[in-house]
Amino acid sequence: MVTIQDVAKAAGVSAMTVSHVINHHPHVRSETRARVLQAITDLDYRVNVAARNLRTGRTGTIGLGVPEIDRPYYGQLAAEIIKAAARHNLKVAIEQTGASREGELDALALSRNRLYDGLILSTVGLGPADTDLLKIDYPMVILGERIFDGPVDHVAMPNVEGARAATAHLIERGCRRIALIDGAPGEEVDVSSLRHDGYREALREAGIPVDPRLLVPIGELTMEQGAAAAQRVSESGAGVDGAFCVTDTVAIGAMRGFADAGMRVPQDVRVIGFDNIAEGAYTVPSLSSIDPDHALMAGTAVGFLVKRLAEMGKNKQVAREFISRFSVVARESTG
Amino acid sequence: MVTIQDVAKAAGVSAMTVSHVINHHPHVRSETRARVLQAITDLDYRVNVAARNLRTGRTGTIGLGVPEIDRPYYGQLAAEIIKAAARHNLKVAIEQTGASREGELDALALSRNRLYDGLILSTVGLGPADTDLLKIDYPMVILGERIFDGPVDHVAMPNVEGARAATAHLIERGCRRIALIDGAPGEEVDVSSLRHDGYREALREAGIPVDPRLLVPIGELTMEQGAAAAQRVSESGAGVDGAFCVTDTVAIGAMRGFADAGMRVPQDVRVIGFDNIAEGAYTVPSLSSIDPDHALMAGTAVGFLVKRLAEMGKNKQVAREFISRFSVVARESTG
DNA sequence: ATGAAAGCGCTAACAC
């Protein structure tokens, strides 16, 4: 293995000078720099990342904690985050939390190992009760929900407003018996309950009462459970004519479930989701959705983290917060 | 920061003993071990991973190079690989190669930085011409295609056989004018050309001539291009009554394209894909596919890599190779 | 503009 010493010897300088060249420090004569660069090329020298890490305390890698990387929404988010991180010369390691509080706490615990320079954590299981656990001196950005008051950076979706707009969109299209297919209510203030609030707001504004028979909670936000929920509400005799699904994944499942129940989308029942995953444009019928601008969220989250990294050791700054914009994407499923 | 020395002092032993305890070395008196563990707990000690890396030359992280993590197939593969790696206490960092030869070469180049202990690379752009570039002394597993003769481990799909079975399935269901929607032919022996071969074999076995008008190459294996291709072949007057799509993603797009062209699936045209991504079970109609057993492939790839890691420094072993099994998943799209 | 010294925290090799 070629070390910085070998390069120094070959270039007739000290290891320090080689280090200066590698790290683009200014005070190196250009003639010296050229000699060093030549030696680096000749010997095919590569910095030993582990040694640099030990010395600098940085690893050049950030962690990304998501429920499961194979869910389309998180895959698309991860793709954007990896690209944004690359612009800052940061690598991204993926942790799968399994959408559980325990998994998310495990991801948090990693921070203490200083395996990564920072962590972007997409929470769905943690709640306000866990605020204290987030009070760690470690660069971290919580992604997805805005549920903690603690001094931690957030990049959030416009959950309530987006859900209200989605529901209002169905109402505009003539729906009056709108089902809400969302996560089972828990004690945590999570994505489902925020979108649940938006649904209720839109109904109230339109003067439509909430019918409990149209509230269909599911245990997991999967296509499978979305399909089962749609079938259940179709056959319940509640007279459903629209469905707001808490995520696109659930919505795609729901469209499948309605088809199985003999309901046509959008003629018999209109369906809208949330997230605007890429697949939604290609389903039959194509899926209307709320687009929270993934790329903007991903870029902002990485930007927040990079700022935190730069601030390490300095006085703690106030928590940054960003709530993404959204737009209603009307496609065939609400046509 | 608490170091191993601090723990040693607190426990009244040497740093070496603490190290032995941490690394589960056998020859430590259980009474001593207990004292050390107590000190670790009391001080909330964490190993400094960077220091350990420098000393051992291992990082505990492997790289996974995929075209794009937001494509369902790669997301599902990555999820399995992360789980399999976790069983060996390995973290996974994701590199996106953009499905280009350059991106894949970049991922390969990372090996020289020794940033990861090894690399699992899902190739779609590299070809036999790049064999020499793979002759590096670095633990690596090529995933997805079996196209190199070099001394590098492979985990491959049954591409030709799977494609033949998919096409044969369409023929069984009565199709005679079967379109092939696959990647544009290049010089590389890539996934498309292998599945192309399988398609031709099945037609030959059934005595059906290949009609060039039914061969629809696309530039990128996306839903968008799948949709465009389906529309094109529908409107070409070639009388298509079936379509084998090189991936499920393309097939989902193709079903959309057929719908846009006024063709009903499966009544007017039957469609089958390849990969059996989770979404295929929930499309309307649900998508028939070839299931190459992702979990088995992922587990085998990680297993190969772990074996290579264990062999580092020893004599080079012969390249391992594994070709996954497959099954035909018949759903509504070929009903 | 360049370099000498020191040491980041850990563990392999060996001694006892």
Place this chain on the structure above:
DNA sequence: GTGTTAGCGCTTTCAT
């Protein structure tokens, strides 16, 4: 079963 020594490759500090 436990401890001593040495050093992994790099960069911070400070000197010149």
